[in-house]
Amino acid sequence: MRSFRWQDRWRTRGYSHKPATKLYNGWLAGVPMMLGVESAFRAERQSPLDYWEVATPADLWSTLVRLKQDADLRRAMVDQGQRRSPAVRPESIVQRWLDFLRGVALPAYDRWTTRPLWRLGYGQQQRLRATLSRVDTKLRSALP
Numbered sequence: 001m002r003s004f005r006w007q008d009r010w011r012t013r014g015y016s017h018k019p020a021t022k023l024y025n026g027w028l029a030g031v032p033m034m035l036g037v038e039s040a041f042r043a044e045r046q047s048p049l050d051y052w053e054v055a056t057p058a059d060l061w062s063t064l065v066r067l068k069q070d071a072d073l074r075r076a077m078v079d080q081g082q083r084r085s086p087a088v089r090p091e092s093i094v095q096r097w098l099d100f101l102r103g104v105a106l107p108a109y110d111r112w113t114t115r116p117l118w119r120l121g122y123g124q125q126q127r128l129r130a131t132l133s134r135v136d137t138k139l140r141s142a143l144p
Helices: 006-011 021-029 039-044 057-069 071-088 090-113 122-142
Strands: none
């Protein structure tokens, strides 16, 4: 939770591009999560047990009391996090990126670089070929 003040929440409303890293870290750590009202968290939510949403200090306090008193709820939230955590482990994320690069980006790049260059002038063709060669070398050396 960044802040309970409405002025601060208004100022940070444009952070829709930020990932739900706090939530992922909670799942990976095996702890029940209490998080603020943010679109990244809501986008990841599949179950009420994924995390507890708090919007005010009173919400935070009542959630803390409830989690302290209800061991079954704590255990259920931890279990849910363990079920969700494999998808956000670093090796899973790396694999998804590799699948994207190999299955989508590189084939599209290969199609793009083999298109006829007859419409470009000679100087433009030379610059494009040199740039594409450097990009190709970097991409292919970065992939295992």
